[in-house]
Amino acid sequence: MTESIHWQQRVGNQRDWVWRGWQTRYTYIRPQNPVVNNPSTSRPLMLLHAFGASIGHWRHNLEIFGKQHTVYALDMLGFGASEKAPANYSIDLWVEQIYDFWKTFVRKPVILIGNSIGSLISLAAAVKYPQMVEGLVMMSLPDPNLEREAIPAFLYPLVATIKNFVANPLLVKSVFHFIRQPNILRRGATLAYANPEAITDELIDILAKPTQDRGSARALTALVIAQNNPNYSPNVKKLLSNLTIPTLMIWGDKDKIIPPKLASEFVRQNQNIQLVTLENIGHCPHDECPDKVNQTILDWINSVSSYQ
DSSP states (O other): OOOSSOGGGGSOOOEEEEETTEEEEEEEEOOSSOOTTOTTTTSOEEEEOOTTOOGGGGTTTHHHHHTTSOEEEEOOTTSTTSOOOOOOOOHHHHHHHHHHHHHHHTOSOEEEEEETHHHHHHHHHHHHOTTTEEEEEEESOOOTTHHHHHSOGGGHHHHHHHHHHHTOHHHHHHHHHHHTSHHHHHHHHHHHOSSGGGOOHHHHHHHHGGGGSTTHHHHHHHHHHHTTSTTSSOOHHHHHHTOOSOEEEEEETTOSSSOTHHHHHHHTTOTTEEEEEETTOOSOHHHHSHHHHHHHHHHHHHHTGGGO
16 A cells, blocks of 8 residues: 555545535546446446545545446545535435435446445445445445344433433534544544554544534534434345345454454345455455455456346
8 A cells, every 4th residue: 555645646536516405525437448348347336435434535445446447436425525514314314315426427337335334325225226236345334223122122211311411512522622633533543443554644634634624513413413313224134135236245353343243144134145254354444455355346346247
């Protein structure tokens, strides 16, 4: 991995698009020498980042994918260089955002590639809009409903009270102004990365800059409040069972944020899911070991090209 060229120059052609009145940042790369009539390389790709991340988190992947595919990535509402809107956030809101983006700019079936919450949004979009998605790659898939399943029913009111307290706007803003400091972000990144050398100055710059944007504290408050809403996320296991397209699931065996043991449980929900486990890798495989992940995804796309 090299940082000799600024990451902004390695993520394609960035543009702004207005969605429902909100400014949204996206980027794209088209292959310079596309292979005509090749069903594998003719598939466009769309990349969806994790919570708190952005287009820049794909800086080690976009150019590689863009050699063979037209590839898109966008900063979802509330993140990156997109507007920090005080919206009623939910997985479905982001699903509608990427669907409208697809209708506006792509208009042909894509392979969705997501990390963490980006993989959950990809999964929900694939089930809701099957005409949009013909393949799915999910890295470190979260399930927000697992917490509720693990808590006895009689404790629901207590947990709800605690969550409402934590989501207090004044508290969120106070905590936010503390955690957005680069040295705090660097410490926090050790939860997501198994290898300290992957936590570079460039990565911290990518994570820190959006937190300085106007409205960022307000947007974080809206995001925290949204996650207390029982309608924030659909049922992940149900979504998985409804998938009818080729699906690749990638998981780092040192993921401290989402337990790797969930991967085998998710795979049991659908025979179309292929699981790849990476040794000594954390929550963001595409950034921690991009060479391996890029090749794994490209090989998988080639292997499933006969499905369509």
